[in-house]
Amino acid sequence: MILYIMSKNKNIAVENDATAKGVIAMLREIAIIGGGAAGMMAAIVAARNGANVVIYEKMNRVGKKILATGNGRCNLTNINLSHQNIGCLHSTNRDLVRNILKQFTVENTIDFFEILGIAHKVEAGGKVFPMSDQASSVLDVLRYEIDKLGISVLCDCEIQSVKKIKDQFLLKDQNGVEYRADRVIMVTGGMSSPSLGSNGSGYGLAKSLGHKVVKPFPALVQLKLESPFLKVIKGIKFDGEASILVDREALRKEEGEILFTEYGISGPPILQLSRSAVEALEYKKKPQLKIDMFPSHTHDELVALISLRLSYQYDRPLDFSFIGLINKRMIPIILKEAGIHHLDKLCSEVSNKEIRNIVKILKDWEFSITGSQTWANSQVTAGGIDVSSICPETLESKLVKGLFFAGEILDVDGDCGGYNLQWAWSSGYVVGNEATIK
Template sequence: MESKRKILIIGGGAAGLIAAIAAARNGGEVTILERMNRVGKKILATGNGRCNLTNTNTNIKRFHGNNPKFAFGALGQFDVQQTMDFFEFLGVKCKVEDEGKVYPYSDQASSVLDVMRYELEKLEVKEYCEVEVIKIKKVKDAFQVILSDGKTLKGDKVILATGGKASPKLGSNGSGYQLAEDLGHKINPVFPALIQLKLKANYLKQIKGVKFIGQAAISVGGNTLRVEGGEILWTDYGISGPPILQLSRSASEMLEKQKKPLVHVDMFPQLTSEELEEILQLRLAYQPERSLDFSFVGLINKKLIPVVLKEAGIQQISKPAREVGSKEIKKIVAQLKDWRAEITDTQAWDHAQVTAGGVDVGDIDPKTMESKLVSGLYIVGELLDIDGDCGGFNLQWAWSSGFIAGDHASVGM
């Protein structure tokens, strides 16, 4: 009787766990090697603890990297509906919320991990936690996986699912890049994405904590790279909020290239500059004896008023409204519609939701996730130079790439 194919999965995150389930369902003898004290820690943190499983608006435009079209291969074989069906079968009823975001009905990320672990246990998948892989060797048609304690495990196939560098406290410390590089793979520059931005500005402490619905853009050298709208938050280090997280990849990439990106904030995206100018003229004309700064109470957050006026070049912010000329009004409008600040950095990797860059996909088969350089080696998830927007797209990439890797690694038993 033919023995089961031994499949070693390095990394017990989303991609590694679904790869293990797919491989074990095909009859593989599967072992997960996890550096942390338990698998799936990052899953528990996704979607603010609710687990944004996927997004019904998934398409290739929501993915990035040197060759984002590479993602077609996995996403086409294990798509959003198949992902939802997969979890429904395990017991997680899915619901679709705003902007196509999919969550479990339980609103608990732990339920996603619980049903996956139950399935792994049922399929007799072995889990070894608090073990660190330091080297992978290909010897003839088999692999030797060497651990930090000197032990060696042998397998027929290896799936590398260690994640990137984002949220290292949850398990992703970037160790997978060295493992892949040692096996001949090229690593494209990595940088944090879906992360808050640090700004060069002396007013940040004055306005920290102020939230508003607006629009933000990133530019370099006068060219706008991307525009996003939604709730924006000023912080003591810079700027945050969902639109900023979406924009952060572009900013982070430019910083990686030693360029100087700017953030542009529009506090009134629903109004043209002309419409806003007319509103301000009327406000000032209604009560001309009021001070200029008090004239903005009820229009913008009070903390913002002195900063906006000073950034607009107005020195006497408390002068009577009647003394404000049309040129000054235009400057205030420009400040409110295009508040600019230089981006100096991102927050640390601990704050990043995902890693951009990684293993060059040119050396990976997009239909199977198998390495073109080392047969029997599969590389999946965040480790690859593919990353998605905020909103469930990165988890979908993990599910898709992990599932097809596990499926293909275990065929022909």
């Protein structure tokens, strides 16, 4: 016998009474607080399972952050990520991250978006982008699916309190309007880029329900350096290598385009290293940044190259001899840092020791890191809801039955390269599923 069960937004056909009971159990109101990547994924999965889903979003539309991702191109995942290889995701519970990525893999993500209409391409480093090169296309297909599934979306609705009363949750927005739900999925993001919606409000909601928050700090963010030269060298870009040193130990090294700025330093390798630097500062350590402006040359090769140039230009001033090798604005600074104060001395007068000192600066220039740019500039939040109180298979709260967390609000964050969105898709998928079946 086919039964039709009226859900708020759709008719669900079921085959017999037993299944009908299952579906009735699934016809629960699921409140999703936050319409970002994780929230939209959770909503789609829960609605496909037959639940009544409402997304509560404080901004005037869902998915604003997605539009800003990948410089407007949306680096939606990374083919190098798998549950066996989670090195680019950071958390105090790595097993939890593995469990979740196993349940909704990178391949599942690519298929999910292909079915919605997003053809994909893989770029350097395994980064996956939509073929259209438009982040807006990713948001368009998600919103289309949300509409198609009849998911209710309440925008300009900031949830300011969540309480559990018996088996139900009571949510209240900024105007005092109350909403009821059987399950709550909290996906309010972290604190990074608050102009796109995520301002840390979810931490307060979670704390009011008994959860602890691991102190958040900005990651994937530009670094502030201590240096008297920044005003002169700001705007200079070069392909180089950067490493983070903490207690003289090199923690991590990255190559790519590096940019000096008025406050310090930026560029993809710096963003990638920033987590280790900011974490060290949080622990009151004194991290250093080491810059190698000639990563393709060893020290000896660079000494040989410079010696050769000086021998050709023996009757020219030393500072002039570096024109064509390094940015002109950099020359006096590099020479002074190398302890050479007569910048215009003749090349023939330069000693081997001085050449070695110059090479030391060009390859091992060290700066003290004094801080990072603000939340407004950071792309992701390290820290967040303490995962020790979260079930590592289902992402349900161990403290409050029926409450789930996913995405950046949790103490899980990733490197640059599609890892953060993959975490949002995988964890969103798991909670969307679990909230309908548990």
